[in-house]
Amino acid sequence: MKRLATGVPGLDVVLGGGLEPGSVTVLAGAPGTGKTILAQQMCFANATLEHRSVYYTTLSEPHSKLVRHLDPFDFFAPESLGPQVEYLHLGDLIRDDRPGRMGPLVDEVARKTMDEHPVLVVIDSAKALRDFTGERELRMAFYDLTSRLAHTDAALLLLGEYTPSEMAAGVEFSLADTIIHLAYEPREPIDRRWLRVVKMRGTHHLEGKHTFRISPIGFEVFPRIETLDTGPAQEVSGRIPSGIPGLDDLMGGGIGAGEATVILGPSGVGKTIGGLRFVAEGIAQNERCLYVTFQDTADQLVKMAATFGWDLGAALEKEHLVVHHVPLGELDLDLLAARIREQLAGGPVHRVVIDSLAEMVFASRESDRFPAYARSLTGIIRAAGATLLITSETTTLGPSPEPIGGVTFLFHNVILLRYIEMNSFTGRALNIVKMRNSDHSKDVCCFTIGADGLTVRNPLESVTGVLGWSALRTPTVTS
Incomplete structure (x- = not known):
């Protein structure tokens, strides 16, 4: 089926390819949601x-005000005004009190469309027409207009500040081929804008809420990854070195290529250092790596790595390493997924580090959604043939609970880092909690952070309670 591309990044993906010529689309939403900019x-x-x-x-x-508000956007081309994009006012056709005033309006729009064959016709605002006529005349006018334009190749957009109850009962919505609902959702630390395709005839569109952003380049849509087909994971095999001395031995030779691993641990225990070492090892193996960070900037990570002798700055310059820093105040799950997909599509990526899971859960505001999101994000990375390492925060003291979001089941490998107290000395312990379809060491080992980074050392002996509980002991039998 022939489709009219919208020219809006991400929107055609949601719409299943664009709008059908001759179709009617309603853009509905409260004031300030972006309907006029999108159109x-x-x-x-x-x-x-x-x-x-x-x-x-x-x-x-007024037209002058509409055009003036377009100045900041990259898509605006002043030279196109008139020859390519024409603004016309319909108000004079509906101001008087004569009955049947909708007829001249319909005739004008239909005549111009039939004679000049435009690619797109917009009426802003279609809802305002309700202030000048009754429901019966409006229904006949919309029916006449949509029927006549259906025989052309022009796509018709009707804009309006419709409420949910109006969307459920208005004639515009019963006649529309496509209904796109735009919304503005206040929340902390950043507000969210999203759109939902409520209805679309003859097309498999992506369901659910999809984040969009209005920036200098204009309207951008970020499809929610749960609705995208990630495809099968690339066939990769073997084990890859973590770069952390002693860890690969515990894991039976290293991390399985293409697998997803989570490192759990409290603040300051060494999770970020472990992630940097994993990336540094990949660079040493001539692999392209992606590091996603929500706290440390690229410069801060480069300086941190340099203290251990790992030169990430050179890798950044050669684009062997990409650091995507997302300040927590700007973190949006759909935008993050889009940026990761862009990097994966831009060339082979062998290793991905995300630091950390806790910030992503905090940003989601949708606890019911997060497991499905995390599964899809993991699937996208695996589909690209990359190996994922993600960190996740636990409590500093006491037992280590399930990470926020409850998504440990998604990971092939789970590595637990802990602080331990031994004879009034605070040390660090590591153990492999889980390795799917692979044997691994069951030992709880001490580890240190020194000049070379994180190093796993000998198993701890005669120590219990490291995992937050004490084993039952057989009482000593005395005679």
């Missing part, structure tokens, strides 16, 4: 000298 971006993206875009206004903002 105008689509106009400028599709208009040509042969097939222009026509933007009709009813009683919305």
Whole structure:
């Protein structure tokens, strides 16, 4: 089926390829959700000298104000105004009190569309027409308009500040081929904008809420990864070295290629150092690596690694290493997934480190969603043939609970780091909690952080309670 690409990054993925020529789409949402920007971006993206875009206004903002607000956006091309993107006002056709006033409006839009063959026709705001006529006349007008434009190749967009109850009962929505609901969701630390395709005839669209952002490049949509087909994981085999002395021996030769590993541990125990060592080892093996961080910047990570003799700065310059720093105040799960997908699509990535899981859970605000999100993110990374190492925070004192989000089951390997108290001395302990389909050491080993980074040493003997509980002991029998 022929589709009209919207020209909006990510939106065509959600729509299953774009809009169908001759179709009717309603963009519905509260004031300030981005309907007008989205519609105008689509106009400028599709208009040509042969097939222009026509933007009709009813009683919305003056044209001069609409155009002035487009100045900050990259998609805005002032030279296209008139020859390619035409703004027209319909208000004069509906201001008087004569009955049947919708007829001239429908005739004008239909005539221009039939005569000039535009690629896109927008009416902003379609809901405002309700203020000038009754429900019966409006229903007939919309039916007449959509029927006549269905025989053209122009896609019709109807914009309006519709409430959920109006979306459920309005004639516009029963006649529409596609309904896109835009919303603005206040929350801390950052608000969220999302859209949902409520209805789309004849197309397999992506369901659910999809984050979008309005930035200088315009409207960007970030499809939620749970709805994307990641495809099968690439066939990779063998084991890869972690770079951490002593750890590979405990794991039977190293981490399985293409597997997902989580390192659990309290703050300061050495999780980030372990992640940096994993990346440094990959670079030494001539592998391209991606490090996703929510706290430390790229410069901070380079300096931290340099204290252990690992030169990550040179790898950054050669693009053997990509550090994607996301400040916690800007973290959005769908945006993060999109950026990771871009890096994976940009060339072979062998190792991925995400530091850490706790920030991602905090950013999600959707506890019911997070397990499915984490599964999909892991699947995308594995589908690219990369090996994933992710860190996760636990409590400093007492037993180590399940990580926030309860997603340990998603990982092939689980490594637990702990502080331990031995004869008034605070040390560190490591043990392999889980390795799927692989034998591994069951020992609890001490480890140290020195000039070379994290080093796993000898097993601890005659120590119990390291995992947060004490084993039952057989009482000593006395005669």
